[in-house]
Structure formats: structure tokens, C-alpha cells
Amino acid sequence: MTDPGYIQLYESGELEQRVQRLEARLEHCDICPRRCGANRLNGEIGSCNAGKLVAVAAVCAHRGEEPAISGSRGSGTVFFGNCNLRCVYCQNYQISQDPERQRPNQITPSRLSNRMLYIQNDLDCHNINLVSPTQYVPQIMRAIYEAVPRGLNLPIVYNTNAYDAVDTLRELEGVVDIYLPDLKYASNSIAAKLSDVAHYVPTARAAITEMYRQVGNLVVDSDDIAVRGLIVRHLILPNELAGSEESMRWIASELSPSVTVSLMAQYYPRHKAMEVPPIARSITTAEYRRVVNLLDVLGLENGWLQGEGSRDYYLPDFNFEGHPFERG
Numbered sequence: 553m554t555d556p557g558y559i560q561l562y563e564s565g566e567l568e569q570r571v572q573r574l575e576a577r578l579e580h581c582d583i584c585p586r587r588c589g590a591n592r593l594n595g596e597i598g599s600c601n602a603g604k605l606v607a608v609a610a611v612c613a614h615r616g617e618e619p620a621i622s623g624s625r626g627s628g629t630v631f632f633g634n635c636n637l638r639c640v641y642c643q644n645y646q647i648s649q650d651p652e653r654q655r656p657n658q659i660t661p662s663r664l665s666n667r668m669l670y671i672q673n674d675l676d677c678h679n680i681n682l683v684s685p686t687q688y689v690p691q692i693m694r695a696i697y698e699a700v701p702r703g704l705n706l707p708i709v710y711n712t713n714a715y716d717a718v719d720t721l722r723e724l725e726g727v728v729d730i731y732l733p734d735l736k737y738a739s740n741s742i743a744a745k746l747s748d749v750a751h752y753v754p755t756a757r758a759a760i761t762e763m764y765r766q767v768g769n770l771v772v773d774s775d776d777i778a779v780r781g782l783i784v785r786h787l788i789l790p791n792e793l794a795g796s797e798e799s800m801r802w803i804a805s806e807l808s809p810s811v812t813v814s815l816m817a818q819y820y821p822r823h824k825a826m827e828v829p830p831i832a833r834s835i836t837t838a839e840y841r842r843v844v845n846l847l848d849v850l851g852l853e854n855g856w857l858q859g860e861g862s863r864d865y866y867l868p869d870f871n872f873e874g875h876p877f878e879r880g
């Protein structure tokens with residue numbers, strides 16, 4: 553196995569420079585496309601509810617990700633608290649939209665680097681899987697910078713809602729090995745209504761294009777474990793609200809038909825979804841099949857289909873101590 557790129561960036565001094573550049577931006581925060589300008593170094597909280605410290609809601613070996621990510625030993629998942637989207641149906645709402653509950657979970661980047669080494673040395677996972685990392689990129693980079701001289705050498709997975717700023721992603725080039733963005737919508741107005749966000753579609757597409765430029769198609773090792781590349785996730789929503797057809801066409805025509813796609817059928821009305829009639833139900837078999845057929849038509853042959861009925865396995869509950877996916 554070759555060493556992850558961040559080790560070379562550490563040795564050349566480039567990683568330290570990037571950490572310093574990113575941390576300076578926290579004074580008038582423009583880390584994500586909201587560019588809300590909060591002074592996070594001086595105690596202010598941004599639109600994403602994140603401040604100077606990092607909220608870490610859970611760390612575990614997750615076996616329910618895509619096979620190339622979970623492998624046989626699990627993916628070392630770090631679930632970050634708070635989020636820069638406000639999805640009314642968020643499956644992780646317990647940690648993404650309850651800042652009061654995240655207050656006790658706040659840790660320094662140094663402690664985050666300890667958690668990364670715990671994943672590598674104690675949990676023996678295949679990778680470090682950063683879930684909802686966008687609002688904490690400077691602190692994550694600081695944690696990686698501190699963990700490298702202590703032996704960190706696992707691939708980094710950036711598992712995001714894709715509402716990421718291209719200038720921030722550029723600072724991650726050579727650090728992130730596997731990008732795992734969720735392309736959520738093909739309509740800005742639906743994104744505004746369901747996730748309280750402006751310009752989602754061009755922003756997410758620009759972000760995913762940048763991710764693809766950096767890492768290219770998925771590469772796996774001799775055990776079929778991901779070592780590098782892009783995997784685009786897409787969660788099918790009821791009543792075609794995710795714009796599945798348009799998004800799949802965009803991937804095939806603007807990126808490449810060889811891009812790896814992970815199609816998720818796990819949607820279940822959680823959080824405030826029952827108050828929004830078009831999404832107050834699961835997806836139907838016909839809705840699922842339509843998108844699956846489309847992958848065939850477009851020649852998108854690489855990836856995974858989450859089968860219908862698998863949603864229970866994927867639904868996390870952060871009330872369970874230690875591991876949101878395993879209940880006793």
C-alpha cells in the first residue's frame with residue numbers, strides 16, 4: 553500500500569501552510585458556500601452552528617457503508633455534529649440540527665487527532681471516514697497535521713452533502729483520498745424548500761467536478777477496498793424531488809459514465825418530514841426501479857444499488873451509546 557498523499561505534504565511543509573491558511577479564514581468564516589462571515593476564532597457561531605472547536609458526536613467502525621469503504625474491518629467513521637444544510641428529512645437530525653446537544657461533544661483538533669489514531673491503532677479500520685466534515689475543514693486539517701508524526705497513514709474519506717466551496721476543496725487536494733459526496737437535488741427551489749439552502753445545484757456540481765478533478769475514478773486494492781477516487785451518492789426521494797434523472801444525466805455527460813454511483817433507497821420520513829406532504833412517505837418500488845433503469849440507459853455501470861427494504865440497517869440512532877448503527 554502506498555502512503556497517503558498527506559504524508560508527503562507534511563514533509564514538504566505544504567500541509568502546515570494549508571492549515572494556517574484555513575485557520576485564518578475562521579476569523580471571517582468563508583469555509584463553506586454560505587460564507588456567513590462569523591468570527592469563529594472569537595466565540596461566534598456560524599449559520600452551521602459550528603464554532604472554534606469541533607463537535608464529534610460519535611466515532612465507530614461502521615460496517616454499513618459501501619462495500620469498498622467498509623471492507624471487512626469497517627470504516628473508521630467520525631460523525632461530526634452540526635451541519636451547513638437544514639434538511640427537513642435529515643436521517644442524522646439528532647446530531648446535525650441540535651446545537652445544544654452538541655455542546656458537550658466539542659473537542660480540540662488535538663483530541664480529534666487522538667480519535668483518528670484510535671481508529672487506526674485500536675479499531676483497525678480501513679480508513680478515516682469524515683461524515684459532514686465541511687464546516688470543520690480547518691480543524692480536521694490541523695488534526696491530520698498533528699497525527700502524521702504520530703504515525704497516521706490511513707486513507708481519508710470525505711463524506712459530504714456536496715455543499716462545499718471549491719476554494720476550500722482545493723486545500724484538500726492530496727489530503728483526501730476518497731470523496732463521497734451526496735448529490736441531493738437538481739432543482740435550486742426544491743433544495744431551498746427541503747434543505748434551506750441557496751444555489752445548491754450549481755454549487756454542488758462545481759464541488760463534485762473539483763473532487764473528480766482531484767481524485768478521478770474509483771481505484772480499489774487487491775481486496776476491493778477503496779484507495780482513491782470519487783463515489784457519488786444519490787438518495788432517491790419520493791415524488792422525484794431529488795431530481796434523480798437530471799442528476800444521473802449530469803454525472804454521465806459532464807463527468808463520465810465511468811464514475812462510481814451509489815444509489816440509496818433508504819429514504820424514510822424522519823425529523824420534520826411528516827409535516828411536508830410530498831416527502832411524508834417512503835419511496836415506491838416504481839420510483840426505485842425508474843432510477844435503476846436509468847443507470848442502465850445512461851451506461852452508469854460502476855457502483856452499488858441499495859436494495860429496497862434495507863433502510864432499517866442504515867438508519868442511525870445517536871441515542872445509543874458509542875455506536876449509532878448497532879443496538880446492543
Ligand code: SF4
Nearest residue numbers: 581584587588598600
Ligand atoms: S462553515 Fe459555518 S461558519 Fe463557516 S461559512 Fe459555512 S455556515 Fe458560516
